[in-house]
Amino acid sequence: MTDTAQRLAEIRGGVPPRRHNARTIAALTGNPGCTRRAVLDGAGVDKPKLAERIGFPARFGQSRFAITRGNAFEAQVKADGGAELLRLVAERLGVPVPDGATWTDLGGDEDRPERSRAALTATGDGPALFDHPLLGLDVAGRRVNLEPDLVAARLAGRFHVVEIKSFPIIDGQADPAKVAAAAIQSAVYVLALRELLAAEGRDADLVSHEVVLVCPRDFANRPVASLLDVRKQLLVLRRQLDRMARIDDLLAAVPAAFTADLTADPAALAGALTGVPANYAPDCLAACELAYFCRHEARGHTGALGRPVREALGGVAEVADVLALAEGVRAPEPEQAEAAALLRAAARLRADALAGHPA
Known part of the structure; x- marks a missing residue:
């Protein structure tokens, strides 16, 4: 075991690392x-259990109903040897x-x-659909198995990842957050498939x-396909x-005594986490198991208000400092200087508006 591997094992307490998947x-x-998330994920720490241990359990995830509905929709789309799916993909x-x-x-x-490697890299001219191939990707020195819903080969001369989701597209529009999540998840599959082909020359x-995204149309269960460009997500x-x-x-910036050992005292774990820099933003609540702990920690900081606010304030980290600069008392x-001038101007405009004297 290398020194780095030993250090990562010590961080997670010697237990086997938690495996990644496309979602993580x-x-x-x-x-x-x-940095906090990168170190914990690099070490393979079980973040849901860690969050629960320190008293800030994660509050997101798919319900059983959503999982059942998704599986039923996928089975419907893939019925009859994927005939309907082939039509949707080809037409799109x-x-x-x-x-x-x-x-x-x-x-x-x-x-x-x-079997997946042999099937996906075999030479041939005819179009083919590969259901649930198993791909691989290296993440922090470990091989991760990934399973896309489908890969369509040699349609329009290329391979296309097909992602089947159960959220609806209503009047041509879908939930932007869900589409964004599907795009980045699909980009993981695209990268893994590209690496597989490159490894085979x-x-x-x-x-x-x-990527071809297949979802239910409107309030029916009729599937509709759309294209997602994932170049940005790949970068x-x-x-x-x-x-x-x-x-x-990353480890060079982590205190030597840092641990995420789930058998440690919860207060000690929370204290150890505060020693590793985080970069909390409200978006984390939908994606990271430790988000509620980080939000609690970030209370009073401008980062808790979101990245646009933090960036607009020009690096003023504390809300109290923002208010002091706006009032001109600091x-x-x-x-x-530039952020302070803008804050003072905003404070004057607000005061005028409240006094009934708009500018």
Whole structure:
């Protein structure tokens, strides 16, 4: 075991590391500047259990009803050897619906990585649909297994990841947050598939950056397909994975006594976490299991109000300092001069408006 591996094992308390999946990898990109999350994920710490241990349990996740509905919709879309799915994908890509496309079920437990590799890298001319292939991606030095819903091969000359979701598209619009989550999750699959082809000497660009998203239309269960361009998500994903690969650099900024051992005293765990810099923003509440702890810790800081507020305030970290600068009772630091002037102007406008004398 290397020194780094030993250090990571000590951080999580010697228990086996928690494995990542596409959802957790996608969540890594939501806040790439958070050292706390990068270290905990690099060490494979079980963050849901850690959050519960320190008294701030996570409050998000899919309900059983949502999971059941999603599985039923996926089964419906894939029925009859994927005939309806093939039509949806072909029409969305703007190509004729092919005759004789093959359907390969890569599920099961026996030798799935090898079967998936052989099927996806085999040469051939005809279109093919691969159901639940098993892909792999290196995350912080560990191999992670990933399972996209479907890969469509050799349609419009390329491979396309197909992601099936049960949230509806109503009047041509879907929940932006859910679409964004689907895009970054799909980007994980695109990256893994590109790496698989590259490892076999194939052109990685054969995997399209356009993902086919299949959802129910309106309030019925009729499927509709749309395209998601995940180039931006791929850039963010690669950057964060590269950062986690340099875990030694992150560990250098972590106190030597830092631990996330779930057997430790809760107060000691909470104290240890405060020694590793976080980068809390309200968006974290939907993506990180430790978000409620970090929000509690960030109370009184401008970061708790969101990244746009924090950036607009020009690096003024404390809400109390913001109010003092706005009221003119505290002299700004040189780098805060512009933000202070804007705050004083905003305070005057607010006072005038409240007094009934709008500018």
